Amino acid sequence: MSWVVVSDAYELHAEACAYLESLRARDRSINTQRVYAGRVALYLTRCAATGADWAAPGFVWLTRFLHWLVEEPLPPRGLKTRPESRYREKTTANQIVTTVGEFLRFGVPNGWVKSETAAMLSERKYLSYLPPGYSAGEDGQHRVVDAKTIKFNVAVPGYEWLNDEQYGQLVDATSRARDRFLVAVLGATGTRIGEALGLHREDMHLLSNSASLGCQVLGPHIHVRRRLNSNGALAKARMPRWIPVEEGLVELYAEYTYERGRVPEAAESPMVFVNLFRAPLGRPMSYPNAKDLFDRLAAKVGFAARPHMLRHTAATRWVRSDTPRDVVQNLLGHVSPSSMDPYVHATDADKRAAVDRLAAKRRQQGAGA
Template identity: 75%
Template sequence: MGSYRAERAVSPVDGKEFWVVVSDTYELHPEGCAYIESLRANDRSWNTERVYAGRVAMYLSRCSATGVDWRSPSFLWLSRFLRWLVEEPLPPRGRKAAAEPVYRDKATANQVLTTVGEFLRFGVPNEWVAPETAAMLSQPKYLTFMPSGYSAGEDGQHRIVQAKTIKFKVAMPGYEWLTDEQYLHLIDCTTRARDRFLVTLLGMTGMRIGEALGLHREDMHLLANSAMLGCRTAGPHVHVRRRRNSNGALAKARMPRSIPVEAELAGLYADYVHERSEVGEAEESDMVFVNLFRAPLGRPMSYPNAKDLFDRLAKRAGFTARPHMLRHTALTRWARGGVERDVIKELAGHVSPSSADPYVHATEGDKRAAVEKVAAQRRAGGKR
């Protein structure tokens, strides 16, 4: 009996950081750690390891608190666990507790239970979990209506999928993005060259934050001609490559790609390089984004570093701003600008062109223009 939590560990062999699940007495949970290790073996990102380790630890803690064997939870218990996830207040963060309790939303609770399901299914071939335990978490479902871009197969064999049996029904959230005015204001809220370069880079290229934090200096081809670097791509551009990095940053897309950038980005990068040159500890790092203003100086920026930065920028700007919103902003701008879906797919590192469909947002102005256009046509028709 006892509680569990996710802890960051450092390998004594190569010094790389990874995540483990430990008890309140600092004993490793063998099966939980094995599952997190399997994520690492499948090239999941450091941030994914962190999130999944926390979810598994939460599940194990709840099992322990209620006297349930984590290997064989009942359907009813898992349903109650899902309800508990939204009814239990979140622990306070930082030094001061919030004035009002903060709760998980239903979408987040669904994500936690999805991870629990993956953990239990991982235990089946390892003979920790009975097959029927994992099987009760999903059931076959026939797709009457298929998502855009989804192929049913020649014989319709892909119309039958495995659907979750325990989940909240939630409305599909819209993609959060910034208007051009908000994007420019966010850039204006930066006070350092590094931060200005990072915000502009994300909004200009549509990179995921993990891709940006994983950039190496050799990936920055910002000259008009990069032939001297052995690169045939014309014009200023940035290369995105999937590689393991010491800060845990990992490009989600497995195929490397290059993203053209505007010439102004080269000037912002030059300003950042000058700012970086004043911090001696940063000289040895080959990573583009490093810590310059807080210890450990010169160390590659991490996901938590980036989150802290955007939290501060959002507070100054007066609106919500997260790194992924800048990706949505770039893709929205391309889609609304008439860029072909195949081109957006390559720029964004998507697997399917249909992944760009949600980024064609209709603004209030668009809806007003549509209504007025139809009204004008109706009035014109009535005069004939």
């Protein structure tokens, strides 16, 4: 699958299409390509509507574009007679402008965009205070970074995850074995949705001994490998890894295999997750399929539920069970230890326990005095 950008007259925008082709060449996932294509198309549409030259928008115009993104109402959803007005978040606007900046920078070496246009998008900044996990280098050479000049200042969003009760409710809300297994895989292994949708049946080593499969890893486990798939699913991590699983997940896979066996069209597909309930039967599940599933489950349980929340859920469980951070890092497929920091969440109980421990220690010190 390839994404392109076309005009109202159905003419290809050559420069935008070349940019999207570069994303494919860099092994960016099909989902990333889809999102970036929409952002670039939105930018080009706004340029055409205002008479701006997309290759030389100007600092003031880009600033106005940033504000237009949050002030312009989004198209209504569904067929409601009196739809509520919806607007983009400032974080979303920042992401769109970031993609536009990358698109413009891509145009510089190709001769479409002047270097000064790309240069105005960022400025050199000295980091007086370093973010958690950020290394300044032995000589502080990494303290000077390129900071975006056109953006909203927004608070860092909190990372969402599910507690044990919510996770159980989400699993119980599934009515089909395939959907139940997908939710369980994400919650038990911490895989990204692209990694889960990219699983092949040959990756499922669910026997106590997989030597017959040419694998020396003991116990049931799954392999996560980066490969090109027909559904566009792509593992973010370039290095392959294996993740051990519990017997409960093996049982769910057996139930799913039985359900899948009743759909003849699914027999030949090498992929684990395939369409079983709507046409085209047997085709690998896609990102939109998974989003639709989680949207339905969220409506059913009454709280937000997205695939990546289950990655945070798995990581938080491992950390709280005193799993060493380097082991959790390997399970998640992170290259940098600092990438693991966002996956550690403190609950109300954790914070209350910390305060109670300090109070108890002070009481002991007071009694000793």
